Amino acid sequence: MSRIMVALGSPREESNTKLLAQIMSEAATNAGAEVETVDAARMAIGPCTACFGCDKSGKFECVIEDDMKPLYAKFPNVDVLVLATPVYWYGPTAQIKAFMDRLYACVRFNAETHGFDTCFPEGMKMAALITAGGDAFDGADLIVNMIRHAAQGIGFGYAGTLLAARCTGPDAIRGNAALMQQARDFGRSLA
């Protein structure tokens, strides 16, 4: 059974993304997965400053002292990392992008193997959970591509996408039985 980390990127309390992630996580837990949710939008996670302190230290962690720091010790126990974000201006929120950029410290190119060394377990996969006010091609598609390419480019797997288009408020999710079922199925597929 998988160990799943869900990184939440919406700054809103009444968040479509958070609600959808909860439904997905509950199903994954019921299917036997261990799920930990990290509310990245409520943590102090600054942007990468390209200091390459991670490369210099040889450790798979960033040298910036903020709320990202304790997460590095958890990553070796994460089989599936779900990046959960609303679409903001045809991309992910700044909060989830900062979280992603800080994962730079977890991956290092190995000139001998021409592959990447990482602190994540072998076979680790990323996944995307996206909510959008528009339709699937008003930016959500770009985030899917970004996360999928990022994962595959550094040798991780891609576990799939849960995309909820035309979300204006949480009722758009609670009132959509098919979407909630899709979220449960997605959670089970990650478990």
Ligand SMILES: Cc1cc2nc3c(=O)[nH]c(=O)nc-3n(C[C@H](O)[C@H](O)[C@H](O)COP(=O)(O)O)c2cc1C
């Ligand atoms: C600043 C901002 C920019 C947005 N940009 C887009 C966009 O480019 N495309 C889109 O489909 N929805 C866009 N939306 C709508 C949100 O993605 C959508 O309402 C989402 O479900 C909000 O998720 P949340 O409730 O988890 O915060 C935007 C919303 C905000 C606040």
